[in-house]
Amino acid sequence: MNQKALRTLEYDKIIAQLVEYASCESGKELCRKLVPSIDYDEIVTAQRETTDAVTRVRxxxxxxxxxxxxxxxxxxxLEVGSSLGIVELLSISTLLTTAARAKSFGRHEDSELPEDSLEQLFAVLExxxxVNTEIKRCILSEEEVSDDASPGLHHVRRSMKNIHDKIHTQxxxxLNSNRTYLQDAVITMRDGRYCLPVKSEHKSNVPGMVHDQSATGSTLFIEPMAILKLNNDLRALEIQEQKEIEMVLADLSNQLVPYQDELLADFQVLTKLDFIFAKAALSRHYQAxxxxxxxxxxxxxxDGRHPLLDPSKVVPITVHLGREFDLLVVTGPNTGGKTVSLKTVGLFxxxxxxxxxxxxxxxxxxSVFDEVFADIGDEQSIEQSLSTFSAHMTNIVxxxxxxxxxxxxxxxxxxxGTDPTEGAALAIxxxxxxxxxxxxxxxxxxxSELKVFALTTPGVENACCEFNVETLQPTYRLLIGVPGKSNAFAISSKLGLPDYIIEDAKTHLEAKDETFEDLLTHLEQNRVTIEKExxxxxxxxxxxxxxxxxxTQKxxxxxxxxxxxxxxxxxxxQRILRDAKDTADQTIRQINKLASESGVGKELEAERARIRGKLKEVDSSLSLKNQAKEPQKSIDPKKLKLGDGVRVLSMNLNGTVSSLPGPKGDLYVQMGILRSLVNISDLELLNEQSVSGPTLGNGNGRKKTGSGSSSTRMSxxxxxxxxxxxxxxxxxxAIPELDKYLDDAYLAHLPQVRVVHGRGTGALKNAVHKHLKKLKYVKDFRxxxxxxxxxxxxxVTFK
Structure with missing residues (x-):
């Protein structure tokens, strides 16, 4: 890609912003070297990486x-066998810490998420x-190696501390015994040795070695003879300490030698990731x-927005090129946004x-272009004796x-920049x-000649930047398919140029030019009208x-x-009929107690069956209405459990699941005394279990749904x-509820029933047993x- 176009379209300014979003120097260097590619696959890959980085950041x-x-x-x-210094080892440690953090960031918390283009980069990190833990343990900072880095170093530093304590004591x-001979009552260091500031006239009173003197010569810095040997011992230990530190650094360096390839790969991958995430940050900044x-x-x-314009003021443009036409001629007044439109297409x-x-x-x-050429701006050059026209023409050639x-x-x-007639001819x-x-x-x-050329040439299209003559302000909207006017006369009039001068100017226009401008005016008026409509x-x-x-809602x-x-x-x-049936049931029970051996009971049972039939008709009608309003929901065989309440649609009966579905979806459903084999497609789960099935275990895991108002929803x-x-x-x-239930069960000819009362204190169980002993139709219970x-x-077993 030619450098002139990159400068003209201000590509370098975008790169400068990109560099600011990179974190490390090597990542910034990659950003600075970024140039447009002409390889389609490479471009698509780079775009996908940027998109995936934006997604991860979001x-x-x-x-x-x-x-x-x-x-x-x-x-x-390391390759040539040298040992690394403290700073170098800390740099490697920091790199490995960043690699660990990046690898953690790269892991998907949801394993079902698809892999993206960055997955492999994060996987490469080691x-x-x-090794990193060992470096951190041994090196505390750029100036300090830990005492525990090695046993030898620990021993030397402990010895040094003991000698320091002895020196300070002495x-x-x-100092206390010779205070009158000292310039100041302080202990100082000279050339790494402990000294006292002694007045020069009292030099003989403090025996020792002179290491330095003040600028005036009034103070001598003397190392007392009594601590000379201790200072020598300390100096020897310092040399030994340095050797131990070098041994620690050499050992850490040796531990890194087998991982040179991994370290280089970490550096390169992290640099690339920094570069990619810098592109993502720039994308988020521009809302791109x-x-x-x-x-x-x-x-x-x-709706493209030039990235270098104020986001609060830039007007998005929509432009297309390359399908119906491959040449777009943009016209309109100055400051109308033509150049911005041109630069937006090129920069994008x-x-x-x-x-x-x-x-x-x-x-x-x-589209992928091998080259982008731009001739934008005034390139007049005094040094090369080039006029504006010459400079442009040199570039165009x-x-x-x-x-x-x-x-x-x-x-x-x-x-x-030249004669309009000749310039227009050259342009065409x-x-x-x-x-x-x-x-x-x-x-x-x-x-105007170029506007006509665009109107009359296949594959060439006009466009204009909209301008509001009333406010003398451009709207910066790009309108494709409409040639623009220069609006020179209208703008001049609004700015105060006398009308007679404008009229005189119009007389100098050729008839065809005036007709063409009138045509453009007419087109613009029609366009505005159509747009409003x-x-x-x-x-x-x-x-x-x-x-x-x-x-529709109404x-x-x-x-x-x-x-x-x-x-x-x-x-x-249904409620009225149910009340009537309950009354009838109560009456029948009373009569049965008085005349159980006569034929009256059978007649009453027949009458009760007739009432039951009417109730069934009402229930049936209501359930069909509910089914019409609520479509059947298919049942997942895996979620079906023993004891679940279901409705058998073909029979319009409620029941409980007494066996799990087979391979073909067949299962048994208990509906009162009826146990039938049905297919799961003929079932519908009940929102609330109105029928209880057999309990599992000790019977305490069920909701209280076996009786009460929910169980009276069907006969x-x-x-x-x-x-x-x-x-x-x-x-x-419990006793009234039990009494009502046992009456219904007896009339339904159930041979036996289960009464679930739980263990608890035993009070409810005793009350149930006491009540069962009073009922004549109970054969026995256990x-x-x-x-x-x-x-x-x-x-409970019935007679």
């Missing part, structure tokens, strides 16, 4: 690579935790998106091919010599040449959609109200449960055995 937050140091020189030293004793790339020369930028192409996201709406499309069908050419004010000839070369080209101009039509469409939605509410009224009426009828004689659950009730609550619920249930 999911997990940012990650810093500031601990990445350039360790390549240190690795060279934190070398044992020095303090000498990944563009799609093609090899067909097609550009379609949706460059940064997109460099693997950076573009600040545009998602789904924008760019170079472009024409290199451009081909895989090039993008951008021209600002093509043909300007240049654009025709590039058009014939199938080169994707975008050019700005003021020439389009907006109005869109508003009407939205209003119609809203009215339609409200009408109809649905009416249907719901109607259905609810019918449903309430059916429920009321007792048709679906009476084989058990009643009294757990949680008081004695006063406590449950193992597998039936043990002493928590009572098995």
């Amino acid at each position: 999911q997990k937050g940012g990650i810093s690579f500031g601990g990445v140091k350039d360790i390549r020189a240190s690795l060279k030293r 934190p070398l935790t044992p 020095m303090n004793s000498i 998106s990944e563009p799609r790339f093609n090899k067909k020369g097609v550009i379609h930028i949706k 192409t460059l940064i997109g091919q460099a693997g950076l996201h573009i600040p545009a709406f998602d789904g924008s499309e760019l 170079q472009i024409l010599g290199q451009a081909d069908s895989r090039s993008l050419c951008l021209f600002d004010e093509l043909g300007a 000839a240049i654009l025709s040449f590039l058009h014939n070369m199938k080169c994707r080209t975008m050019a700005t101009t003021h020439y 389009r907006i109005q039509i869109e508003s009407y469409k939205m209003e119609v959609e809203q009215l339609k939605a409200r009408l 109809e649905e509410r009416l249907d719901e109200r109607r259905d609810k009224m019918i449903h309430d009426a059916r429920e009321e009828a 007792k004689s048709l679906s009476i449960s084989p058990e009643v659950n009294l757990i949680g009730m008081t004695t006063d609550e 406590l449950g055995v193992f597998g039936e619920g043990d002493s928590g249930v009572t098995i």
Whole structure:
């Protein structure tokens, strides 16, 4: 990619911003060297890496690579067998710590997430935790090695501490006994040895070795003879300490030797990751998106914002090139945004091919170009004696010599700087040449001849930057398919130029020019009118959609109200019939007690069956209505459990699951005294278990659903449960419930039932047994055995 276009389109400014987002120096260097690629696969890969980094940052937050140091020189030293210094070892430790942090960041917490393009990079990292831990244990800072780095170092430093203590003890004793001879009552260091500041006239009173004197000569720094040997011993230990430190560093260096390849790979991968996440940070800063790339020369930028303009003021532009036309001529007044549009297309192409996201709406499309050429701005040169026109033409000649069908050419004010007639002719000839070369080209101009050329040439299209003549302000909107006006007369009039001068200027226009300008004015007026009508039509469409939605909701509410009224009426009828049946049941029980051996009981039972039939009809009608309102939900065989309440749709009966589904989905359902084999597709789970099935274990794991209001939702004689659950009730609550249940079970001809009362204190069990002894239709009863619920249930057998 030619450097001139990179400078002209301000690509370097984008790179400068990218560099700021990199954490380590090696990552910044990669950012500085980033140039647009012309390899399609390489571009797509780079874009995917940027997108995946943006996704990771959005999911997990940012990650810093500031601990990445350039360790390549240190690795060279290891290669030749040299020992590393403290700073070098700390740099490697910091690198390994960053690698460990990055590897942790790279792991997916959700294993079901698909792998992205960064997965392999994170997998390559080797934190070398044992070696890094050893370095951290031995080296505390750039100036300090730990006492525990080696046994020898620990011993030497302990000896040094003992000698330090002896020296301080002796020095303090000498200082106190010779205070009158000292300049100051302090202990000082000279050349690493402990000294006292002695007045020069008292030199003979403090025997020892003179190491230094003050600038005036009034103070001598004397090492007392009494601690001379201790200082010598200390000096020897310091030399020994240094040797021990060198041995520690050599040992740490030797531990790193086998991992030179891993260390180099860590450095390179972390540098690349820093570079990729810098691109992601820049993308988030610009609120950018990944563009799609093609090899067909097609550009379609949706709501693109030039990244170097103020985000609060920049107006997004939408521009396309390369499908219906490959040459776009942009016209309009100065300061209208033509050059910005030109630079936006060029800069987006460059940064997109460099693997950076573009600040545009998602789904924008760019093409891979081998070269991007730009002739933008005034390149007048006094040194080279070039006028504006000459400078532009020199650049254009170079472009024409290199451009081909895989090039993008951008021209600002093509043909300007010379006679308008000749300039327009040259511009048309240049654009025709590039058009014939199938080169994707975008050019700005003021020439009317170029507007006509775009209108009359296939594959060439006009565009303009919208301008509001009333406010003298550009809107910066790019309108493709509409040629623009220069609006010179209108702008001049608004700025106060007298009308007579403007009218005189119009007389100097050729008739064809004036007619063409009038045509453009007419087109612009029509465009504005159509745009207003389009907006109005869109508003009407939205209003119609809203009215339609409200009408549909109103109809649905009416249907719901109607259905609810019918449903309430059916429920009321069911309730009345149920009350009547309960009354009849009570009466039958009383009569049965008085005339159990007569034929009256059979007649009453027949009458009761007739009432039951009516109730069934109401139940059936209500259940069908409910089914019409709520579609059947399929049952997952894996989630079905023994004892689950279900409705058998073909029979319209409730029951409980008494066996699990087989391979074909068949299972047994207990419906009162009826046990039937049905298919799981003919079942519907009940929201609330109204029928109790056999309990498992001790019977304490079930909800209290075997009796009460939920079990009266269907006819007792048709679906009476084989058990009643009294757990949680008081004695006063349980006995009436038990009595009612046993009557229903007896009338339903169940041979035996289970009464679940639990263990507890035994009060509820005793009350149940006491009540059972009073009932004439109870043959006998007993406590449950193992597998039936043990002493928590009572098995009742009827006569």
